[in-house]
Amino acid sequence: MCSRAPPKRSKYEAKDLTAKVEILKAVKAGVPRQVIMNKFNVKRSTLSTYVKNEAQILQAYDSDRFADNRKRLRTAAHPKLEEALLRWIADSRAAQLPLSGPLICAQAEKYALKLSIEDFKASEGWIDRFKKRHGLVFRNVCGEKGAVNEGVVEDWRAGLPARLADYDPCDIFNADETALFYKALPDKTITFKGDPCVGGKRSKDRITVLLAANMTGTERLPLLIIGKAEKPRCFKSIKKLPVDYRSNRKAWMTSEIFQAWLRELDRRFSAKSRKALMVIDNCSAHNNVSGLTNIQLLFLPPNATASLQPLDQGIIQHVKSRYRKQVLERMLLCMEAKKKYDVTLLSAVHMLAHVWSNTPPAVIANCFRHSGFVRDGDSLEAGDADVNENAEEDDSRFDRLLPPDVPLDEYIQIDRDVAVAGRLSDDEILNVLGDEDPDSDCETAPLMDACEVPRRTAKEADDALKVLEDICVVSPDSMRGLHHLHELRKIVLS
Known part of the structure; x- marks a missing residue:
């Protein structure tokens, strides 16, 4: 009697990142492991390894640090040195600085010295392995500074639907900073125009504003405003602001503030069991934050924000335009009353919050769509709402309020070239890495002042539970309600 030989599994081929992500999606969807193993031709031990390394695989895929066709995530002999070097490279790319192999090797030697790594040699072999480990390609910078590589833009946009597929459109966010000369009046347009404002006297007249909204435009997170003064005098006696406010000496976004x-947003989403995707650019302050549980970061390609960043498709200009319209209207009222008008930080905060909260959801959604943020099967065609739909009406009102020698667009965009963040020094990069410990018990101070939940005492919680118990006693389903309250009491008062 002859026995049938077991079927031979086809020869195993190393999977690239895209395939690994597809396998992990199947696992999450509850597909039986045997079905996954047969479909993707992987062994049980290999599948278990993918599941074990899920966080690393997804982070590599979503951060674009590795090429999508990479087979292995090779580890380095000096991971902290390479992590610092990757941040330095991202920072340099964000600043549109040219990079080369010898320049990177020299920087690696500097980090080795600072980290007390002995016998480290940034040889040609090392730089080749480093580039392969991290899927890096260094091209010569040519043409106009910051020129957009259309091929990179199209490739990234083509792969976007797959990256959005795991998230509801309401949970896909974009965040971006812009600088604002909040006190600027039309007569100062020529003075302020083109000033990068990296310091000096004029820095006290500017703020940095972080805007964040979701893909449907239905959720606009509270504005984060960064000023120079820690406790502005105009904030005295103000108990609550309509925005979140932080400060540093240059009114810049920093990695600590970001x-x-x-992290506070991640805590809020975690409390609601909400998973979200946050799309951000390669600004030096946007270091890849570790330890997030409910927010996945997706970085835009360098030099491509003008084409791919939704907030740059007209949302930021819309907010600035409406803000300056309010400034001019208040100025006109003061002129008619023969009073001097001066914009305070408090009035600027309230005007910005008002403009942001009244930005139409359809306008935001169209800007996402214009950037290529559509899921498979959706149309790229924009809807009816347009960020400039009231441009003619607004323009005529601005013309009436502006001096004849100051064009409207020039006044609106006087702070277009203003810096929102500075480059990190070598020591700052190493300090940031030293502070990042996903297992740390350290808590970051809550930042969302505009949405703070007041702390309650144990006695207040106990009193509230007693009231609920009294209500449950007379309800038709009292036993089930009392049981749940008993469990809640153990959690809250333990």
Whole structure:
């Protein structure tokens, strides 16, 4: 009697990142492991390894640090040095600085010295392995500074629907910063225009504003405003602001402020069991924050924000235009009353919050769509709402209020070239890495002042539970309600 030989599994081929992500999606969807193993031709042990390394695989895929066709995530002999070097490279790319192999090797030697790594040699072999480990390609910078590589834009846009597929459109966000000369009046347009404002006297007249909204335009997160003064005098006696406010001496976004904002948002989403995707650019302050549980970061390609960043498709200009319209209207009222008009930080905060809260959801959604943020099967065609739909009406009102020698667009965009963040020094990069410990028990101070939940005492919680118990006693389903309250009491008062 002859026995049938077991079927031979076809020869195994190493999977690229895209395939690994597809396998992990199947696992999450509850597909039986045997079905996955047969479909993707992987062994049980290999599948278990993918599941074990899920966080690393997804982070590599979503951050674009590795090429999508990479087979292995090779580890380095000096991971902290390479992580610092990757941040330095991202920072340099964000600043549109040319990079080369010898320049990177020299920077690696500097980090080795600072980290007390002995016998490290940034040889040609090392730089080749480093580039392969991280899927890096260094091209010569040519043409106009910051020129957009259309091929990179189209490739990234083509792969976007697959990256959005796991998220509801309401949970896909874009965040971006812009600088604002909040006190600027039309007669100062020529003075302020083109000033990068990296310091000096004029820095006290500017703020940095972080805007964040979701893909449907239905959720606009509270504005984060960064000023120079820690406690502005005009904020005295103000108990609550309609925005979140932080400060530093240059009124810039910093990695510390961004991380605190992002971690607090992550905590809020975690409390609601909400998973979200946050799309951001490669600004030096946007370091890849570790330890997030409910927010996945997706970085835009360098030099491509003008084409791919939804907030850059007219949302930021819309907010600035409406803000300056309010400034001019208040100025006109003061002129008619023969009073001097001066914009305070408090009035600027309230005007910005008003403009942001009244930005039409359809306008935001169209800007996402214009950037290529559509899921498979959706149309790229924009809807009816347009960010400039009231442009003619607004323009005529502005013309009436502006001096004849100051064009409207020039006044609106006087702070277009103003810096929102500075480059990190070598020591700052290493310090940031030293502070990042996903297992740390350290808590970041809550940042969302506009949405703070007041702390309650144990006695207040106990009193509230007693009231609920009294209500449950007379309800038709009292036993089930009392049981749940008993469990809640153990959690809250333990």
